[in-house]
Amino acid sequence: MMESLANSTSQPRGRLTPYDRIYAPVLLTWVRSDEDLFWLAPQTPPPLSVQKIETWTTERDDPYLFWADDDPKVPIGYGEVNRMPKKNDHLWLGHLI
Numbered sequence: 001m002m003e004s005l006a007n008s009t010s011q012p013r014g015r016l017t018p019y020d021r022i023y024a025p026v027l028l029t030w031v032r033s034d035e036d037l038f039w040l041a042p043q044t045p046p047p048l049s050v051q052k053i054e055t056w057t058t059e060r061d062d063p064y065l066f067w068a069d070d071d072p073k074v075p076i077g078y079g080e081v082n083r084m085p086k087k088n089d090h091l092w093l094g095h096l097i
Helices: 002-006 021-030 034-040 050-059
Strands: 014-018 062-068 077-084 087-094
Touching: 021 050, 021 077
Parallel strands: none
Antiparallel strands: 014 062, 062 077, 077 087
16 A cells, blocks of 8 residues: 555645635534544634634644645645744644644
């Protein structure tokens, strides 16, 4: 399996773009329960709201949206690339959904 992936010549099927706040309501629909919210963002108390999503995106380094090439109208993913506190040479991925 790994060998076939390594030798694959297929093109990427998606792209990342900088986050745009107009899609916060879309992200909100992806979190369907308090348990989902806990696994996504344990420090965000329920219920999730557009305002709380906006807080994530203003407190983080680089929030992104992921788009499928075959449907460019609505994003299919969200995540952040953040610098580790006190270790600017390390990064972590946050709020991946």
